[in-house]
Amino acid sequence: MTKIPCGIHLLSWDRLCMPKSVGGLGLIDLKLQNTTLLLKWLWRLYDNPDSQWSLVVRQLYGKRDRVIAPIHWNQEGSFFWKDLLKLRTYFQLFAKHKIKDGADTSFWFESWGISFLSYFGFHKHPLMSRKNIHMSLRDAIIHPFKFFSAPFTAELNSILCQAQQVCISEGRDNLFWNCNSDGHFSVASTYKRMKMAGKTRYKYENIWKLKTPPSLKHFLFYVSLGRILTQDQLLKRGIHINPRCYMCQQQVLEDAEHLFCQCVLAKEIWGRLRITSWATNSVQNMCQALHSCNSGLSQFEKTIICSAIWTLWKERNSRIFRDTTRTSQALHDWIVQEATLFMKFC
Numbered sequence: 001m002t003k004i005p006c007g008i009h010l011l012s013w014d015r016l017c018m019p020k021s022v023g024g025l026g027l028i029d030l031k032l033q034n035t036t037l038l039l040k041w042l043w044r045l046y047d048n049p050d051s052q053w054s055l056v057v058r059q060l061y062g063k064r065d066r067v068i069a070p071i072h073w074n075q076e077g078s079f080f081w082k083d084l085l086k087l088r089t090y091f092q093l094f095a096k097h098k099i100k101d102g103a104d105t106s107f108w109f110e111s112w113g114i115s116f117l118s119y120f121g122f123h124k125h126p127l128m129s130r131k132n133i134h135m136s137l138r139d140a141i142i143h144p145f146k147f148f149s150a151p152f153t154a155e156l157n158s159i160l161c162q163a164q165q166v167c168i169s170e171g172r173d174n175l176f177w178n179c180n181s182d183g184h185f186s187v188a189s190t191y192k193r194m195k196m197a198g199k200t201r202y203k204y205e206n207i208w209k210l211k212t213p214p215s216l217k218h219f220l221f222y223v224s225l226g227r228i229l230t231q232d233q234l235l236k237r238g239i240h241i242n243p244r245c246y247m248c249q250q251q252v253l254e255d256a257e258h259l260f261c262q263c264v265l266a267k268e269i270w271g272r273l274r275i276t277s278w279a280t281n282s283v284q285n286m287c288q289a290l291h292s293c294n295s296g297l298s299q300f301e302k303t304i305i306c307s308a309i310w311t312l313w314k315e316r317n318s319r320i321f322r323d324t325t326r327t328s329q330a331l332h333d334w335i336v337q338e339a340t341l342f343m344k345f346c
């Protein structure tokens, strides 16, 4: 076998930072964590506009008394302020306005039914002018003639018609943060929402709940993704090896399917363990059996499968790197003993 270089990466860093529910390891993505922590400041600016911090910021950077849509903010300022400005699209995406009197909601730049932002970003709408750029939703409903010149175009009439349909009442507008069911901002829920956007769920999520040590769960995770360093994976990474299975001594290209299911030694061990054959005839079936609550397997049988996969992998490595061999009977006894310990202590 050619010498294997150090530092083979089984998964990308981005994938490792995904939550476990979408097939990652749940490591913290510090850049995204920082983004969500900064979003919290924007939330505070809106959610508690009378707080001392909010009053100071609005005095320094705002241009109107009540409407605080980002378009009205000063684009210059401290690094902290500029970092906040970069996040305004994220903020507008997740913060929905609950309209009361409509005075705190920007007609053009905040979502009140029509989301101009989704069409134009922070660019100008053709109907926008110096006269009406700062108007609130309340202004558009109560004094449309003050902000738009007659005659009104069909498009403007249509937009104002939709504004008229918004019910306004006493009280100040407030925000609903749609990453959280209670509508309040939280760093954890926002981080999760942004990290999981567009990702599909990991189909074997329950392997993280098995009664096995964490190191074995991690190993099963990589097995389920087909990322353990069997000969086929080494070849994909440009490491050339003479095809050979060190378990059955056959000239075959070793892959996870062969090592854990098709190899003569693997079959012999599964036979000795008396695990139902559908659960052990492919890696996919094994993962499905470990994940499913309706597989018909007891918790102990699942732990036996985990221990067997783990033991086969360690035996394979012992045969390659230490030139030591155990019989199938010895491996069977070890698997049962180990599984019993896992059931007791994990």
Ligand SMILES: [Zn+2]
Pocket: 245, 246, 247, 248, 249, 250, 258, 259, 262, 263, 264, 265
């Ligand atoms: Zn083999």
